[in-house]
Amino acid sequence: MVFGDLRGWIEHLRKEGELHEVNAEVHWDCELGTVARKAFGEGDGPALLFNNITDYQKGRCTRLFTGGLSKYARVAMMLGLPKNASLTELVLATRKAYNGRVKPVLVKDGPVRENILKGDDINLYDFPIPKWHREDGGRYINTLAGIITNDLDTGRLNVGIYRGMIGKKNTIPTLIWPAQNWGGDFQKYADRGEEMPVACVYGWEPSLPFCAATPFPPDVSEYEVMGAIRGAPVELVKCETVPLMVPASAEMVIEGYISNDPKTFELEGAFGEFTGYFGGETALRHKIRVTAITHRNNPIFFGTLEGTLPKMLNENSIMSSVQRSALAWNILDRSGVPGVTDVHCPAVNNGTTLMIQIRQRYRGQAKQAAMAIWGTNASHQRYKHIWVVDEDIDIHDYASLDWAYAYRVNAAEGDILVVPGTFGNAIDPSTRLKDRDTLKFGTGKWARVLIDATVNMDFEPEEQYGGKRYPPTVHPHPEDWETVNRRWKEYGFKE
Ligand SMILES: Cc1cc2nc3c(=O)[nH]c(=O)nc-3n(C[C@H](O)[C@H](O)[C@H](O)COP(=O)(O)O)c2cc1C
Secondary structure, eight states: OOOOSHHHHHHHHHHTTOEEEEOSOBOTBTHHHHHHHHHHTTTTOOEEEEOOBTTOSSSSOOEEEEOTTSSHHHHHHHHTOOTTOOHHHHHHHHHHHHTOOOOOEEOSOOGGGSEEEOGGGOOGGGSOOOBOSTTSSSOEEESSOEEEEEOTTTOOEEEEOOOEEOOSTTEEEBOOOTTSHHHHHHHHHHHTTOOEEEEEEESOOTHHHHHHTSOOOTTOOHHHHHHHHHTSOOEEEEOSSSSOEEETTOSEEEEEEEOOOGGGOEEEOOEEOTTSSEESOSEEEOEEEEEEEEEOSSOEEEOOOOOOBTTBOOHHHHHHHHHHHHHHHHHHHHTTOOOEEEEEOOGGGTTSEEEEEEOOOSTTHHHHHHHHHHTSGGGTTSOOEEEEEETTSOTTOHHHHHHHHHHSOOGGGTOEEEEEEEEOOTTOTTSOGGGGOHHHHSSOEEEEEEEEESOOTTSOOBGGGTTBSSOOOSOOOHHHHHHHHHHGGGGTOOO
16 A cells, blocks of 8 residues: 555544544653553554644644554555454465565655754754653654665665664664664674764654564665555655665654764663563663754654553554564575465564464474574574464464464474574573673574474374374364254254
């Protein structure tokens, strides 16, 4: 779907009854975050437009939009599917879009350049940036902004989502993990002793945050995948002070440079993270030295609440469960793992756990699947635990998984594989604090676990089981179901 910009997306949401405007005064200091938390609910709440934010009723920016993709129905709308599309349908459409490419086009000018601020005019406090939670280390300005960087060798423009908070009025301390694509881009600049240019894009069509939050291989520009999702090229303009390009109709862009000189570092963290815990404890980290802000007239600020807990879902949870499933399924396909029939990441863990359903053709297939996933950049911070089940197990139903776990998993038969010392998630508190030091180690440290809950193909086919490796289940035979269903009322039951 082409929405044109954030405003087009908001209008579409309004028409579809998916938008709630908050006109009562709401404070940026913890109140707005708590309203969003309650409204997002279990992934069934509306998108939110805050029109009356304390201290920002007048001035450069008076509105904030959040929660555009915090519900599956709205992910369906972005993909041009019916609102009641199933999760598997969303994953299949996303797989297709991820394999498509539509190159962006460069245009001369666009609304994002209606206002251009440089030098002393730059003041990040002019924007209604929430302190989302009390324990956040500051006011997090970069929560769902698409951060643009380029590959020095190829020129490829990367769009990623990487957290950052207001430091001074013109600095954004940030957290760079080397295993993320901007981390790779940054290393090339650092090796040359140069600062890396960045542009942070706030507010455009929903395909921007959706793609920016997806770990494509390093040579892929998210702009091309966004083009595939919307079915039309993204129109870009050149930035003012950095050699990068941004969507011409974005609400706002912050341009700047990041140095690798520890003398420039500023305090960053902690932040209420996707794990549901505060993570990335306060430490001196890299910062964006802001060189320009460009924005539309009456810009709408764009950000989101992180932190998923049971029965408390949000934009990242919902997006991740679609993105991370689609991406993993494409990786399995490309790696030649046969027989994959469904892939699912439950929303509550943002892709930390991956469920794969397969039709087994040969032994070792579950291990092949897990290894294919764990070898890719997509598994940084994600896919810690992989379950592989047979086709008769519904991976969207925890009871089915639990039953398979109970009777198709036997650690003595090698059904639980532990791969120690892999790259991990530096904000996962199940990793010791000392092992979560990003500047020292670059990433977290995980033992990854495969739970192979498929029928063990090392077992011999048994004659007494009709040539199968496992006994029959107690499911009644079709003819017995037929008799009982037909006579059900005769037995005195209502339905
Ligand atoms: C709301 C939200 C916040 C995120 N915050 C971060 C972050 O602070 N640091 C990070 O490396 N990844 C973060 N991610 C995940 C990355 O966006 C994701 O891994 C993406 O693939 C990064 O782009 P890249 O693969 O081009 O590096 C966040 C994702 C979302 C949806």
